[in-house]
Amino acid sequence: MAAASPFADLDHALQSAREIWFNKIDVNGWLEAFASHPAIGTTSPSISQWSKEEQSTALATATDSTVQELVEWNARYSAKFGFVFLICASGRGTPEILAELKKRYLNRPIVEFEIAAQEKMKIIELRLAKLFKTPARMTPSMTAQLPAMQSDKAGDSVVSSISIHMLA
Template sequence: MTSASTPQGLARFNVLEEHAALAALHEVCASTAWARRLLAGRPYTTAGDLYAAADAATSVLTAADLDEAMAGHPPIGGPRPGDPASAREQSGMASASDRLKAEMLELNLAYQEKFGHVFLVCATGRTGEQMRDAARERIGNTPERERETVRTELGRINRIRLARLVEADRRPRPL
């Protein structure tokens, strides 16, 4: 049940038709299992309730669910055309030198060869150098440790994207 204190964007999300809510959640995270868990928890009274549900859903994703979620993310330094969320999140690579971009491409390829999936990092607020350093460090992880690191990074990305979803209606609407 929503209340007068429920943020407007969250209240709007709570009453979306199921297919529209599912589509909005898929823009946050490509895992169908994750989206369905959040959908089943509606209505949310506070953004904190939604974030807690998102964290809980992320914590129980299977290996296949994580693979599905990661498949929705482009490599660092290569946001998909028409994907403003990834472009915004990876903006730290936009001003990177050609040398740094080439190094990140090599690291992405080496990482994908070792782990079998895209290098996933919460890139929001990170510089190109910080993303490169994270890739360098994590490429030494065991597959098991990296899987848990990916789960943590996915949770961070999901929270940032959910915040945008919840706060989307705080802007004044044109008349």
């Protein structure tokens, strides 16, 4: 990724990120990246500014009972698949997320694994777009989340190398 940077524009950065995420990072790397995500609906103060922003619609549409249901289905999902339920939550209400979780729960493990990776890529794309649009908005808690994109093999971080070039 370092070799691919600096990036001419957002499209170039997205293309490089997709290439690395889908073609270079192995399945163990995907599982590591998934493991860095808090369960959706988590409201702990330690979750990132990125996640807070992406889940603002979900939070605004949550009720005690839907939150409780989300906690239960998150646990059921993790028990079946061995990783946390990942969804690009931006603009999605809690009822929609819950419906998606229940639908995806029925998938075969390998099918769900690939869907989760696609959702993770959507999250990365969204964050890259934000970085390119308003670099000044980048906060320390956002940068702290970036190593989740790291590939041991590539020995580099997609987003952090982008941010170095974009924010310098």
